[in-house]
Amino acid sequence: MALDKPYLDIPGTTVFDTDQAAAGYALNQFCRSLMDADNRERFHADERAYLDEWPMSEDQKLGVIARDLNGLITLGGNIYFLAKIGASDGQSYLQIVSSMTENDAAGHAEMMLNGGRSPDGNRYLHEWKDRT
Amino acid sequence: MSARITAAVFTSHVPAIGVAMDLGKTEEPYWQPLFAGYEAGRTWIQDNPPDAVILVYNDHGNAFGLDMVPTFALGMSPSYEPADEGWGPRPVPSVQGHPALSAHIAHSVIQQDFDLTLVNEMPVDHGLTVPLSIMFGQPEQWPCPVVPLAVNVVQYPVPSGRRCLELGKAIRRAVESFDDDLNVQIWGTGGMSHQLQGPRAGLINSAFDNAFLDRIVTDPEGQAGIDHVEYVREAGSEGIELVMWLVARGAMADLAGGPPPQEVHRLYHVPASNTAVGQLILQDDAT
Numbered sequence: 001m002a003l004d005k006p007y008l009d010i011p012g013t014t015v016f017d018t019d020q021a022a023a024g025y026a027l028n029q030f031c032r033s034l035m036d037a038d039n040r041e042r043f044h045a046d047e048r049a050y051l052d053e054w055p056m057s058e059d060q061k062l063g064v065i066a067r068d069l070n071g072l073i074t075l076g077g078n079i080y081f082l083a084k085i086g087a088s089d090g091q092s093y094l095q096i097v098s099s100m101t102e103n104d105a106a107g108h109a110e111m112m113l114n115g116g117r118s119p120d121g122n123r124y125l126h127e128w129k130d131r132t
Numbered sequence: 133m134s135a136r137i138t139a140a141v142f143t144s145h146v147p148a149i150g151v152a153m154d155l156g157k158t159e160e161p162y163w164q165p166l167f168a169g170y171e172a173g174r175t176w177i178q179d180n181p182p183d184a185v186i187l188v189y190n191d192h193g194n195a196f197g198l199d200m201v202p203t204f205a206l207g208m209s210p211s212y213e214p215a216d217e218g219w220g221p222r223p224v225p226s227v228q229g230h231p232a233l234s235a236h237i238a239h240s241v242i243q244q245d246f247d248l249t250l251v252n253e254m255p256v257d258h259g260l261t262v263p264l265s266i267m268f269g270q271p272e273q274w275p276c277p278v279v280p281l282a283v284n285v286v287q288y289p290v291p292s293g294r295r296c297l298e299l300g301k302a303i304r305r306a307v308e309s310f311d312d313d314l315n316v317q318i319w320g321t322g323g324m325s326h327q328l329q330g331p332r333a334g335l336i337n338s339a340f341d342n343a344f345l346d347r348i349v350t351d352p353e354g355q356a357g358i359d360h361v362e363y364v365r366e367a368g369s370e371g372i373e374l375v376m377w378l379v380a381r382g383a384m385a386d387l388a389g390g391p392p393p394q395e396v397h398r399l400y401h402v403p404a405s406n407t408a409v410g411q412l413i414l415q416d417d418a419t
Binding site (some may be wrong): 015118 | 133147148153182192193194197198199201213215216217218219220284287289326327329330331332333334335336337338340359360364365366369370402403405406408
């Protein structure tokens with residue numbers, strides 16, 4: 001019997017479960033390597049060469065180079081690990097997080113100052129069915 | 133007199149709060165109202181200084197990668213260094229541990245059927261250092277030793293609210309059987325509502341948060357029955373951190389047959405970066 005995953009019907013949200021962790025293991029461990037200043041320097045000197053040291057899929061490597069965080073989450077990335085890419089770029093969490101939304105960084109900051117994204121209309125997948 | 137838990141402090145641990153302090157931005161209009169709100173807690177802890185703090189928090193891929201994912205990890209070390217999370221380490225003091233209290237908690241709590249992972253070496257990230265900054269400001273040294281208890285809330289499944297509350301009860305029994313005369317506070321950190329990932333990022337649910345603040349005071353056993361999926365749906369994927377508050381709540385006297393705690397401080401503020409900020413101080417034996 002398949003395990004129950006009651007969180008799959010939450011829109012715009014990927015819960016980082018053990019299946020996601022398995023898919024993203026090398027990707028997330030690469031991200032964690034950026035905790036080291038020397039590794040950050042090597043990564044920025046030649047991103048492709050640094051990524052090729054890791055047993056990641058081609059899609060994961062291209063996603064890192066493009067800073068496509070939504071794509072990387074689909075491929076098993078976890079936000080706390082992925083945030084280390086943005087951290088190594090000198091970005092704040094606000095900037096990193098905004099890149100996954102419909103807003104730019106300023107628009108996201110403005111939304112947060114106005115109380116954030118309401119839960120209303122954002123609880124269930126069916127509430128997002130008309131969104132592209 | 134043996135050791136006793138005298139109070140619980142509950143607080144968000146948003147990294148940007150630490151950055152605001154580290155970069156001297158606390159008087160800027162964005163931050164000033166929040167830090168003004170923190171003054172009451174800082175005054176309280178000056179009047180009620182702990183001999184040791186058991187600090188319940190989560191690591192964010194810093195001490196633990198995905199090579200090891202302990203559900204409950206207890207720090208055993210005499211000291212812990214601030215982690216380099218990718219921006220460089222925070223410019224805050226090293227954290228002094230309390231190895232004797234850690235060893236006693238491990239001995240007692242594991243025999244109460246909680247399979248703690250014991251960690252002799254680990255850096256500590258913003259989950260632990262930001263609460264210290266919020267409560268103690270910017271001292272040369274932190275004023276008391278800290279026993280870190282890291283809870284996995286990053287990779288699912290995470291422990292249930294019920295499990296967290298029961299762990300707190302076990303920690304209370306452990307502390308009360310420690311022979312040193314020690315005034316111990318337990319801090320539960322993380323939350324409140326926030327989501328850092330995906331197109332739904334930026335979710336804030338102040339109604340949920342304020343109901344949580346009410347209920348963790350008056351009905352922690354009821355709050356412990358709330359499923360993970362409700363936290364994620366209502367408070368955002370990272371709002372699940374709130375289960376860690378239940379560990380601290382479980383260690384208070386009323387859940388061991390004593391009187392209810394006194395609420396001495398409460399704060400709620402939106403936003404800090406992407407997150408709703410909560411703070412609550414509950415005191416036992418308040419006189």
